[in-house]
Amino acid sequence: xxxxxxxxxxxEANQSFPNLEPDFDSNPDLISDPSDFSLSLPDPNNAxxxxxxxxxxxxxxxxxxxxxxxxxxxxxxxxxxxxxDREKANGEGRGTGFLKWLQxxxxxxxxxxxxxxxxxxxxxxxxxxxxxxxxxxxxxxxAFIETSxxxxxxxxxxVDAARxxxxxxxxxxxxxxxxxxxxxxxxxxxxxxxxVAAHTIxxxxxxxxxxxxxxxxxxxxxxxKQAIADxxxxxxxxxxxxxxxxLTKYLSNTSQVQxxxxxxxxxxxxxxxxxxxxxxxxxxxxxxxxxxxxxxxxKLYSTWKRVSYSADQLYVEAGASTPxxxxxxxxxxxxxxxxxTVQIGNDQSGKTIRMQISEx
Numbered sequence: 001x002x003x004x005x006x007x008x009x010x011x012e013a014n015q016s017f018p019n020l021e022p023d024f025d026s027n028p029d030l031i032s033d034p035s036d037f038s039l040s041l042p043d044p045n046n047a048x049x050x051x052x053x054x055x056x057x058x059x060x061x062x063x064x065x066x067x068x069x070x071x072x073x074x075x076x077x078x079x080x081x082x083x084x085d086r087e088k089a090n091g092e093g094r095g096t097g098f099l100k101w102l103q104x105x106x107x108x109x110x111x112x113x114x115x116x117x118x119x120x121x122x123x124x125x126x127x128x129x130x131x132x133x134x135x136x137x138x139x140x141x142x143a144f145i146e147t148s149x150x151x152x153x154x155x156x157x158x159v160d161a162a163r164x165x166x167x168x169x170x171x172x173x174x175x176x177x178x179x180x181x182x183x184x185x186x187x188x189x190x191x192x193x194x195x196v197a198a199h200t201i202x203x204x205x206x207x208x209x210x211x212x213x214x215x216x217x218x219x220x221x222x223x224x225k226q227a228i229a230d231x232x233x234x235x236x237x238x239x240x241x242x243x244x245x246x247l248t249k250y251l252s253n254t255s256q257v258q259x260x261x262x263x264x265x266x267x268x269x270x271x272x273x274x275x276x277x278x279x280x281x282x283x284x285x286x287x288x289x290x291x292x293x294x295x296x297x298x299k300l301y302s303t304w305k306r307v308s309y310s311a312d313q314l315y316v317e318a319g320a321s322t323p324x325x326x327x328x329x330x331x332x333x334x335x336x337x338x339x340x341t342v343q344i345g346n347d348q349s350g351k352t353i354r355m356q357i358s359e360x
Contacts, residue, residue: 039064063140063167070141077119080112121148130159138162146173154180178207185210187225192232205237212244220247223275246284247271253287258294260287304340304357311336 042049042057080102087098102112125131125148139147139162147158150173157176162168182188182196182203187210195201209228213221224247227240254260254267274283311329318325334341340355 063169066140066142070139070144071136073115073141074119074122074136077115077117077122080107081116081119084112084116118145118148121145124148125155125159130155131162135159135162138166139168140170142170143168143173146170146177150177151180153184175203178203181210182206185213187213187221187228189229189232192228192237195232201232201234201237205234205241209237209241209244212241212248215248216244216251220251243280246280249288250280250284253284253291256294257287257290259290301357304335307332308336 039061040057041061042054044054046054083101084098087101099109102109122131122136122144136144147155147168150158154173154177157180158168158173161172161176166172179196183193188196188206192201192206196203196206213224216224224240224244227243228237230236250271251267254265260267271280271283274280311332314325314329318329338357340357342353342355344351344353
């Protein structure tokens with residue numbers, strides 16, 4: 001690292017933001033010498049070491065690696081962005097120079113742009129004055145990536161926590177994201193929000209409900225909201241969430257099933273009747289399986305066409321001098337012909353499935 005100082009990279013981020021290279025001298029939690037990547041790990045054979053203390057020491061070492069990894073990948077992204085931008089400015093415009101640079105270092109294009117996105121996220125958060133280098137050291141790599149993808153309001157909550165010295169892992173990011181989702185939603189009644197604020201109902205149960213309601217068209221949100229208003233206890237929240245998920249699945253799958261579209265079925269009235277009978281789950285499962293069946297049939301047809309074509313071509317090439325090849329073709333005729341026959345299970349307890357494929 002001393003031979004290639006990160007601060008010498010010709011990137012606009014270096015001119016505006018503090019160096020993200022780990023400050024090993026001022027932060028004892030980080031590695032004292034990055035050229036000697038060594039950590040103090042507990043002895044796994046030490047029977048006198050309590051399980052809780054063992055896991056705590058291992059977790060502490062893991063977090064050091066995670067934070068070091070985050071800072072390294074941010075700089076990898078900046079380096080890759082520098083190479084890419086030079087190619088844009090001085091190359092032929094097709095990106096071949098950048099791709100060649102990646103190939104020489106055995107870096108996939110998707111991995112490269114993942115690093116670039118991470119660097120862009122870091123620079124954006126720092127440009128807005130939300131984070132500085134010390135704050136970033138509070139994050140694990142995965143937590144930082146999820147933070148960069150969160151909404152602006154959630155980002156602010158996470159940044160405030162990092163500034164207060166809290167270690168930010170994916171668990172903290174998800175917790176804060178769930179809290180914001182629940183407390184900022186217009187779908188929930190005030191008494192439920194009060195329970196969430198008082199932590200009598202965990203946000204991990206309420207946030208999924210809000211997200212499911214957001215997926216629904218406005219006309220379908222009313223009965224779900226009414227069901228929430230009828231009872232804000234945890235058991236009811238779980239039941240309503242399951243119903244919202246089934247409703248989302250029903251609406252999504254009915255729009256995809258061709259058999260339904262061809263008959264011009266009134267799916268709204270069918271839904272009302274299913275709700276009246278209390279069989280939304282059955283209706284949702286039915287259209288879901290129907291959608292999967294249509295997709296399976298389409299895949300079966302395309303595969304059957306390839307088998308039939310290959311068999312026909314091979315019959316042309318085969319002849320009397322290839323009796324074994326002809327035996328192979330004859331054995332596959334039950335799959336290559338229009339009357340497809342498949343044996344499921346063994347001879348005693350199995351079944352024979354016959355299907356006729358015809359094109360119109």
